[in-house]
Amino acid sequence: MGSNSFGKIFTFSTWGESHGKAIGVVVDGCPAGLPLDESLLQRDLDRRAPGSSPQVTPRAEKDKASICSGVFGGVTTGSPISIIIENTDADSAAYEGLAGLLRPGHANYTYLEKYGIFDHRGGGRASARETVGRVAAGAVARQLLAGSGVSAGAFLSAVGGCSFSDLPWDEALPFAARSRIFAPSAGAEAAFLRILEEARREGDSVGGLVSFVLGGVPSGLGDPVYAKLGAMLGSAILSIPACKGFELGEGFAVASLRGSACNDGFECSDGKIRPSGNRAGGILGGISTGLPIYGRAAFKPTSSISRPQRTLDLQGREAEFNLPPGSRHDVCVAVRAVPVVEAMCLIVLADAWLRNRSARLEGE
Amino acid sequence: MGSNSFGKIFTFSTWGESHGKAIGVVVDGCPAGLPLDESLLQRDLDRRAPGSSPQVTPRAEKDKASICSGVFGGVTTGSPISIIIENTDADSAAYEGLAGLLRPGHANYTYLEKYGIFDHRGGGRASARETVGRVAAGAVARQLLAGSGVSAGAFLSAVGGCSFSDLPWDEALPFAARSRIFAPSAGAEAAFLRILEEARREGDSVGGLVSFVLGGVPSGLGDPVYAKLGAMLGSAILSIPACKGFELGEGFAVASLRGSACNDGFECSDGKIRPSGNRAGGILGGISTGLPIYGRAAFKPTSSISRPQRTLDLQGREAEFNLPPGSRHDVCVAVRAVPVVEAMCLIVLADAWLRNRSARLEGE
Amino acid sequence: MGSNSFGKIFTFSTWGESHGKAIGVVVDGCPAGLPLDESLLQRDLDRRAPGSSPQVTPRAEKDKASICSGVFGGVTTGSPISIIIENTDADSAAYEGLAGLLRPGHANYTYLEKYGIFDHRGGGRASARETVGRVAAGAVARQLLAGSGVSAGAFLSAVGGCSFSDLPWDEALPFAARSRIFAPSAGAEAAFLRILEEARREGDSVGGLVSFVLGGVPSGLGDPVYAKLGAMLGSAILSIPACKGFELGEGFAVASLRGSACNDGFECSDGKIRPSGNRAGGILGGISTGLPIYGRAAFKPTSSISRPQRTLDLQGREAEFNLPPGSRHDVCVAVRAVPVVEAMCLIVLADAWLRNRSARLEGE
């Protein structure tokens, strides 16, 4: 499997560069018989789309998804689903001046070290624009899982050190769904916008945290030993550009706890046994418990900032790096990472859900 | 690929249960021509072995590795390397009384939900004993990479909330290599042992953090987009039993930073350009920069504790869970996770190192 | 990996249905730094294109390849290469009347059994039109391997029982390269055209054989045990629509031989040892010997024939199956299978060539 693919049964692959003709995604392994609602798919893409606020990149892509295969009469056929999103607004000329410079915090240094060549226009393949393909694949996964009651929600839980991690989900998720920056409450939205605006004004960027909650997940998903559900979620989320940390359930905090305080007990109601607490974050031994799966991911500040930065050119000479005038970038990548985190979680769940059909002799 | 396998070119698979006949590991994809030193391999296993202190599980396994294939005249042949470690000290009888109970914090609940059957003896496949296979595979990876100057070191950086994360590596790593609990300094060792002893006395357990440093890694390792080096390391480490969090470089702390403070610059010496700082943790855009790769992992407290715990039996009736008298477990799984983290890092690097041979037309 | 992908390092995936918007192929794993000549790629597609003779399907597709990613300044970047070939000439309306009928010899019966849904327009995903993607991927592989002197040639060696298998390659391959039906000699071309024309006139179709020769293959390619080079070639070629048999070297004929007559000896010249005969077909123990790899594949007669056929409708009622007037199909699929066989061979070799870079400690 190529390194631009993800998954085992429900798989997807993306192609395309930020300033190339298009970004494409091919979903292979979606079961046949799923009515695929193109407007719901578009709605997921719109949530990730730039331009909703001055703090997120004002590039006016339409991000219009075109389904090119695998759907017949509105229903999936079992054949690969190819979705293409054209790049209609890319202005590559603005990037010409940067071709000879190393971009601080960016991947052009490492791409050059690895490949000896780099498509520098707008970040090329390393651009966050690639994530539009992830969101499209995630939209397919969302519709696949919807019938089973599985849902994925995420929100921006911290920006630049200002954290709102502890809001109850039943308030945070609905609010985030309406917030243009995926903030979990009115207070958080106001605080975050203030921080974002301040950074923007100063030509700088900020980091942030994204929290996710996966509800309605049946017990039994995830495979020991190396395909633990938490490891798959971690791998999926850590592959999002700028992600530097992942934690499941109480995460790093459990390192300070004692076992007597950390172990969840069990309860029995209606003849069904379930864990009575959920410090584990919905996963035990790599397998879902049936309780909500939750966790957080850390995103570094956007590497592209408006103020000048010291750097070198490709010959090693001192240089100043300036973004082209009018260039577009997010002040905080964590904002638009929210729907991407959701998408990656849904993809992991869809794959685990299908894989689980082979766990027992008698089938699911 | 089955879910008990890991890797793409340098791959390994493990089999075996805690109280079965043996734990086995098959390394497939190690290049031919590597002189494999069995005593170095055994040394790596000995570091993970239980029994070195009262705080770690006193089970007296020898953990003697037997190489059964793939090596001829002391040199790898390119064929799969099968390594078997017999279970010589497992006392399954002690676990018979637990067969009908759910174990708080353990995986028998989820295995039963998934598979409808569970080998309850000593935790079965979900036991941390499985990690002996990872360490054996990691020992092969270590020898494979040694000629290229790649090294992996890890240490116990926090126990039960007491943290020594910030010690300089050139002091922490050599000290940890000699410490029986992989502590990074004499002060840390004393503090950690105190906490471990206190928890043991109280029939409890504690969580901890493991820090890792990968030195001498050439630039260019890791594949965008879904096989980013950080995502692979995250996946590998999050698959270790009890791991609940992973961070790369400055990790969660970057979420509070600004881009102007977070972006590393570049410097040029001897005609070679390198990043001048390393907040990125040695990876940019998923590809190694050539600087040390570092990060941390969080481990929850050992689920097995000596004091009685409330639980349910498999029929949902209230019950008290008591470990069998004389049963053996670690007070803090993070301690013995240290060599396992090292092993998983080495395996990821070995795989990325071989994958990178196909990155350019002209070969490595 | 989804079932529409092929390969391990040099991988490709196809998407698209015969009468959908387009056929697409994504090549992932092509090394960076390869100058990719779009006109050479187009030339390979043109060889497979329909319309060159009345015996092959007169559908007037342009089969114009559009490279959408992975190439920058004419050179591969290491990112996925997406190539799209639009379906400009598909007339789906003609197929509407067939939606309710089982097509003898076709896959709509089995697709319906498997998926419960079938895109019946022109054969949907099961159409031989999918192979245009294979040829595009093969064209990339051909250019990748050209620098190493590897070449792949194929020709039509038998049609409807009339066989020209034994012509010397140095005559057959150059002639086939110019023949519009890939015949290996003027005599074969005349004989084949006569058989094809006769079958066409009678509203029927015929089967055929394709022979292939892979020259300049370095020794050492192919991995024991399950990735033997012959097994990979067999898998690749048997996945081409209508292929029912594959043989390597002397193939089925060796079953009648004795070992003393079948074993190839060795010779030494210029200090280099090589097999002195090549009954093995260039592969021993699954690994290339350095001598030409050759073999043959059998293709059944085209399932679509012009004369009426008895069949059932989807409700099980007797019906007569008639191709829509003006519908287009090949009289013998083996003809246009020739460039597809070449392409699949090249893809297998490219993958084995890259995989082999990890065979030894010291690299290639």
Added chain:
Amino acid sequence: MGSNSFGKIFTFSTWGESHGKAIGVVVDGCPAGLPLDESLLQRDLDRRAPGSSPQVTPRAEKDKASICSGVFGGVTTGSPISIIIENTDADSAAYEGLAGLLRPGHANYTYLEKYGIFDHRGGGRASARETVGRVAAGAVARQLLAGSGVSAGAFLSAVGGCSFSDLPWDEALPFAARSRIFAPSAGAEAAFLRILEEARREGDSVGGLVSFVLGGVPSGLGDPVYAKLGAMLGSAILSIPACKGFELGEGFAVASLRGSACNDGFECSDGKIRPSGNRAGGILGGISTGLPIYGRAAFKPTSSISRPQRTLDLQGREAEFNLPPGSRHDVCVAVRAVPVVEAMCLIVLADAWLRNRSARLEGE
């Protein structure tokens, strides 16, 4: 996935050399809840075991299987099933004299070209002894599929040019099940034994054909496009040592047919539509039709022959190759390939059967 592994959901890996400590196989992906009958597994191994007649290798291995993991209380747990067969009768000393010689028809030349090292004792990893692991994995697959009514039978259909391919299966399969050389009739057995004995007496070997029939296969197995069921069977069987050809259904013969004679029609009985003929060999468009899947494989004569052969030593000097006195080998590898072909078919079917659980939204 390493090259010593096979399969996607139902996977297996083998390790071990002919004269090493043991041959091992790890089955990963067998569903939980399967009662695994160790005596049935042993019976399958006994069928492949040497020593049943003077014409097959008299090496007196017991081939006693030891199940080391993945089974608890006689039932599979979903964890990897490790099966080890010790090499108790290997006499490596006899092979010492051959270390410096190229073995005609053998793989030591290509292993040396690829890896630079070769375990020459008894053929090392390239020995047919590796197939004992395949048969053990096939025995697990056989038991997995038995409940669904799937069966696999194979027989020796030709030896040294003497063919009995056309016997009716309902006579051939039961007879072959009792024949010590898997012959399909008393007449075939007598004829084959005569040919084998003659070759043995003359210090030579002969090739042969193996026919297989897979009954009770449900419709819908196999994935288009690159995981066509026929391509998977071909890949599996072509990976067996000495296999040089594979054909499905009528195979190479269809290349001489016309479509009107080759297309199978349909019939409807009890409301179920099925093909009314089976020239396709039970597979259309890569997916099973529900009718028996059948085909043939060609095996070259055993490369090891008793009479002296001309060869070179590793320095390129002329030499004579003589098998060590008392060395053991089959006169015709096709004989013992019969249970191996069965095993590989069962493994492919088990994998396709589990993969098919994800083909539709509503599950199997």
